[in-house]
Amino acid sequence: MNWKHAALAAALALVPLAAAAQANFAGKTVTIVVGYKPGGGYDATARMLARHLPNHLPGKPTLIVQNMPGGNSIIAANHMYNVAKPDGLTIGTFNRNLPIAQLTGVQGVKYDMTKFAWIGSAANETTILAIRNDLPYKSFDELRKAKENVIIGSTGPGANTHDFPLLLKDLLGVKLKIVSGYSSSADIMLAVERKEVDGRAGSYTSLRQFIDRGLVRPLIRARSTEAGVEKLPVDESFAQNPRAKAIMALRSAPEVVARPYVLPPGTSAEIVKVYRDAFAQTIRDPALVAEAEKAKFDLEYTSGDEALKVMREVLSQPKDVVDEFSKYIKFGE
Amino acid sequence: MLDAFIQGLLLVLQWKAFAFMLLGIGVGFWVGLLPGLGGATTLALMLPFVYNMQPVEAFAFLLGMHSVVATTGDVTSILFGVPGEATTAAIILDGHAMAKKGEAGRALGAALASSLVGALIGAAALALAIPVVRPLVLTFGSPELFMLAIVGLAFIASLSAQGARGMLRGFLAGGLGLFLAMVGQDPQAGIARFTLDSLYLWQGLDLVPVLVGLFAIPEILDLVVRGTSIAGDTPAGHISHGALQGVKDVFRHWWLTIRCALIGTFVGITPGLGGAVAQWMAYGHATQSARTPEERKGFGQGDVRGVLGPGAACNSKEGGALIPTIAFGVPGSTSMAILLGGFFLLGLVPGPDMLTKHLPVTFSLVWTIVLANIITVGLCFLLLNRLAALTAVPGHLLVPVILVLVFIGSYTTNSSYADILVTIIFGGVGYFMVLAGWPRAPLVLGLVLGKIAENYLYISVARYEAAWLARPVVLVLLAIAIGVVCYPAFQAWRARARASAHA
Amino acid sequence: MHSRASLALAIAIMLLAGWGTISALDWPWKAKLFPLVIGIPLFCLAAAEALWSAFGARGERQAAADFQLSTDQPREVIIRRTALAVTWIIGFFVLIMLVGFPLAVAILVFAYLKVQGKEGWLFSAVFTAVVWGCFYGLFDMLLHLPFPPGWLFTWFA
Numbered sequence A: 001m002n003w004k005h006a007a008l009a010a011a012l013a014l015v016p017l018a019a020a021a022q023a024n025f026a027g028k029t030v031t032i033v034v035g036y037k038p039g040g041g042y043d044a045t046a047r048m049l050a051r052h053l054p055n056h057l058p059g060k061p062t063l064i065v066q067n068m069p070g071g072n073s074i075i076a077a078n079h080m081y082n083v084a085k086p087d088g089l090t091i092g093t094f095n096r097n098l099p100i101a102q103l104t105g106v107q108g109v110k111y112d113m114t115k116f117a118w119i120g121s122a123a124n125e126t127t128i129l130a131i132r133n134d135l136p137y138k139s140f141d142e143l144r145k146a147k148e149n150v151i152i153g154s155t156g157p158g159a160n161t162h163d164f165p166l167l168l169k170d171l172l173g174v175k176l177k178i179v180s181g182y183s184s185s186a187d188i189m190l191a192v193e194r195k196e197v198d199g200r201a202g203s204y205t206s207l208r209q210f211i212d213r214g215l216v217r218p219l220i221r222a223r224s225t226e227a228g229v230e231k232l233p234v235d236e237s238f239a240q241n242p243r244a245k246a247i248m249a250l251r252s253a254p255e256v257v258a259r260p261y262v263l264p265p266g267t268s269a270e271i272v273k274v275y276r277d278a279f280a281q282t283i284r285d286p287a288l289v290a291e292a293e294k295a296k297f298d299l300e301y302t303s304g305d306e307a308l309k310v311m312r313e314v315l316s317q318p319k320d321v322v323d324e325f326s327k328y329i330k331f332g333e
Numbered sequence B: 001m002l003d004a005f006i007q008g009l010l011l012v013l014q015w016k017a018f019a020f021m022l023l024g025i026g027v028g029f030w031v032g033l034l035p036g037l038g039g040a041t042t043l044a045l046m047l048p049f050v051y052n053m054q055p056v057e058a059f060a061f062l063l064g065m066h067s068v069v070a071t072t073g074d075v076t077s078i079l080f081g082v083p084g085e086a087t088t089a090a091i092i093l094d095g096h097a098m099a100k101k102g103e104a105g106r107a108l109g110a111a112l113a114s115s116l117v118g119a120l121i122g123a124a125a126l127a128l129a130i131p132v133v134r135p136l137v138l139t140f141g142s143p144e145l146f147m148l149a150i151v152g153l154a155f156i157a158s159l160s161a162q163g164a165r166g167m168l169r170g171f172l173a174g175g176l177g178l179f180l181a182m183v184g185q186d187p188q189a190g191i192a193r194f195t196l197d198s199l200y201l202w203q204g205l206d207l208v209p210v211l212v213g214l215f216a217i218p219e220i221l222d223l224v225v226r227g228t229s230i231a232g233d234t235p236a237g238h239i240s241h242g243a244l245q246g247v248k249d250v251f252r253h254w255w256l257t258i259r260c261a262l263i264g265t266f267v268g269i270t271p272g273l274g275g276a277v278a279q280w281m282a283y284g285h286a287t288q289s290a291r292t293p294e295e296r297k298g299f300g301q302g303d304v305r306g307v308l309g310p311g312a313a314c315n316s317k318e319g320g321a322l323i324p325t326i327a328f329g330v331p332g333s334t335s336m337a338i339l340l341g342g343f344f345l346l347g348l349v350p351g352p353d354m355l356t357k358h359l360p361v362t363f364s365l366v367w368t369i370v371l372a373n374i375i376t377v378g379l380c381f382l383l384l385n386r387l388a389a390l391t392a393v394p395g396h397l398l399v400p401v402i403l404v405l406v407f408i409g410s411y412t413t414n415s416s417y418a419d420i421l422v423t424i425i426f427g428g429v430g431y432f433m434v435l436a437g438w439p440r441a442p443l444v445l446g447l448v449l450g451k452i453a454e455n456y457l458y459i460s461v462a463r464y465e466a467a468w469l470a471r472p473v474v475l476v477l478l479a480i481a482i483g484v485v486c487y488p489a490f491q492a493w494r495a496r497a498r499a500s501a502h503a
Numbered sequence C: 001m002h003s004r005a006s007l008a009l010a011i012a013i014m015l016l017a018g019w020g021t022i023s024a025l026d027w028p029w030k031a032k033l034f035p036l037v038i039g040i041p042l043f044c045l046a047a048a049e050a051l052w053s054a055f056g057a058r059g060e061r062q063a064a065a066d067f068q069l070s071t072d073q074p075r076e077v078i079i080r081r082t083a084l085a086v087t088w089i090i091g092f093f094v095l096i097m098l099v100g101f102p103l104a105v106a107i108l109v110f111a112y113l114k115v116q117g118k119e120g121w122l123f124s125a126v127f128t129a130v131v132w133g134c135f136y137g138l139f140d141m142l143l144h145l146p147f148p149p150g151w152l153f154t155w156f157a
Helices: A002-022 A041-056 A071-082 A098-103 A140-144 A160-172 A185-193 A204-212 A242-257 A269-284 A286-294 A304-315 A319-328 B002-013 B015-033 B039-050 B055-080 B091-100 B104-139 B142-159 B163-181 B207-226 B243-252 B254-269 B276-288 B293-297 B305-328 B334-346 B359-392 B395-414 B417-436 B441-470 B472-502 C002-024 C029-055 C075-099 C101-116 C121-142 C151-156
Strands: A029-034 A062-067 A090-093 A117-121 A127-132 A150-154 A176-180 A199-203 A216-221 A260-263
Touching: A029 A041, A029 A071, A041 A062, A041 A090, A041 A269, A041 A286, A041 B039, A071 A090, A071 A098, A098 A242, A098 A304, A117 A269, A117 A304, A127 A160, A127 A204, A140 A216, A150 A160, A150 A185, A160 A176, A160 A199, A160 A242, A160 A319, A176 B441, A185 A199, A185 A204, A185 B104, A185 B305, A199 A204, A204 A216, A242 A304, A242 A319, A260 A269, A269 A286, A269 A304, B002 B015, B002 B359, B015 B039, B015 B055, B015 B359, B039 B055, B039 B334, B055 B091, B055 B104, B055 B305, B055 B334, B055 B359, B091 B104, B091 B276, B091 B305, B091 B359, B104 B243, B104 B254, B104 B305, B104 B359, B142 B163, B142 B276, B142 B441, B142 B472, B163 B441, B163 C002, B163 C029, B207 B395, B207 B417, B207 B441, B207 C075, B243 B254, B243 B305, B243 B359, B254 B276, B254 B305, B276 B305, B276 B441, B276 B472, B293 B472, B305 B334, B305 B359, B395 B417, B395 C075, B395 C101, B395 C121, B417 C002, B417 C075, B441 B472, B441 C029, C002 C029, C075 C101, C075 C151, C101 C121
Parallel strands: A029 A062, A029 A090, A150 A176, A150 A199
Antiparallel strands: A090 A260, A117 A260, A127 A199, A127 A216
């Protein structure tokens, strides 16, 4: 049966060739599936990338953005995992907290974050806690010694406006009172203005203009960082025991991968490499950088390998940590 | 101040900015006409084009587009009974009823004229409010927002039918709306409530598929049953007449128009209440202007006041909605959040500076709203005959087109077949409600306000404990809510008293 | 007719409110407070309406401030045409799932004109082409709505 072996060998030899031919996108249309409705940060980043990514892909394909909202973008992730073809013509971007959903066993999750073909992340997110400037607490140490409750507004469980201060309160014993139910972080900001609440947690990007204006002052941040807040103390450094530290680390781990971009599982290595290279070049593209700066967007490149490492780290937590974690944190937003 | 006012106008009148505003109006015109496809979505889609424009042009483009969506949304609502926008559903009740009586021209005339008046009043209110904007917005804390939701819900009473039975049905429909508003993950404990284990319902029921089903499907069924055009046997030439009559109606009910415009502005200013409430509150208020029960019965059958009230509120809220965005850098809606991105492109950071240093820019926004509305309304009047004539097109040509638009419009919400399923289910609910003589308006109000009421009650209690009940604005709003609930009863009593006096 | 419809609606709401109230009982109090505060009165109101519809005096129709269905056709015609319209609507939905949005739109418009409207072939074809062109140009080419392929195609592919 020599001819059969020969055919097999020929077929095997053809595989990389076919892949190389496939990785030329001339005349093709590539779709970015976004797990949210138009209007939010994930959508805006995707639309910005869609304008610049084609210049770095072989054959300059047309990029279009499709919104597939619902289930805090679990629907989009399920689609990317189970339906989308691994031909390099569909990219997905979704909620950075999806590994948390997988970890805590949220109903309806039909994906495995570690099996996606990771392109990388376009931004990281720094969660900080900021309080009104007219309050007497100038640093986190002073806040820790506060006698009276400091009121923190939040949108609800699962959002960083809620989870970050919750851990500060429950694990570090900071006297915070969390008032949840605001429709959006913008609404909390108004509540800060009218002194209904004393402060809020959230991404540095969204809080920066209010810090610059002198309305609030940042006191503490989570592990992931970016220019402007590096000097703030990190929540984990105040943890009194390894368990508390692990929980805080777990909550903030996905923030390094705040704008995740993936290809469906099983995408050929050839295509993945093309995308990873193009993605890395795009985020450093001066045209994109200038545009992002104009729109007050922060873009930071995280490679696909690093992103995958974060996913593995999050999903390999021992059961007791996960159980403890689930007591505090619910998946959402 | 006056200086800034004029400078603002000059900013808009630069020819390039003006041209981009016209372009924006052109896009917004179509977006408004198409059901489901909302202003926010389109703004997001258009944002990439903005990068290549100069800042002032970008703003003229975005805001021009944004300000006309509601106006043309009214047109779809009136002509086909299909809500053109989630914010223009209330005008269907009487507007489409008029179209079916062959008065499409008059209804359109009234809607357009009142929305122009509304836009002007909204813009004027915005301009006048600038010195007091910050204290005004800050007066409304969570307890006040909760009470506003209650006032909104109190309008259910005036949106219901009359008599004990009518009230019962109104509150039933309202309660159903409140119940449906609880679908989705709750913001206190993070529990998925009433989601039937489906991811689709996790973030709650979306307004657009529900509204489209509730209002459009019964109209489609009725159109098929009648087997005629929308306007029935009315001779084609007659339909487009009466546009002038509609304009006159606005002036005949001048004070009502102004009051409804102010309601709209107020809803717009209040962040978090959402634009969809404005029209219903205005509609509820318009029904209160009926003096006798007989007059009251005319609502829903094509009373022009039911058109011009919501028409006025719909556009006046846009001016108001700009206020929190400008004065605090805090957007009141998705559209405004996207517009905020436009501010950054301008190199401006919205906030207190916008009311002092950058006042001309703020006024240029006001002017853009005003000019965009004047142009759109003018354009619509030119097209009015053609538009109204659509109601004379045979039903079997319209039905498939409307059906396609209804389905695709609801599908644009989440790009999920479940959107269409929701539309069909609520189509059934709407049909049965109409068949049984239940009002549909309270259901919508309940659905829109349910979440706000729950969240702000929790916030009020968590923040202030019982003390929130003693806040002065809360008490005033409570009095208004009681007044709104009792007004229909008072009207009925007065009518009876008058009748017995005559006897 | 309307009192039977009212009865059906009231019973449906009773079931819904009852189910909602019972399923809410297991939740933490912050999540269940509102469902109970709304669910229980809703159930009672619906029960009152159901009793009223079942045993109350018939006759005078209560008009809501809302539109009323046309009544100028004979009863059988109304029922037949309503059933027909419902079939079209549901059929369209099924068609969308089976063959995908773009094809379903063309088929629906054409079939409706031909079957329901009894229009000529040429007119139906042209009208369908125009509607489909607008639909496709706007929602597919311009807005990039995701239209999944029909189930028929995935079954047989």
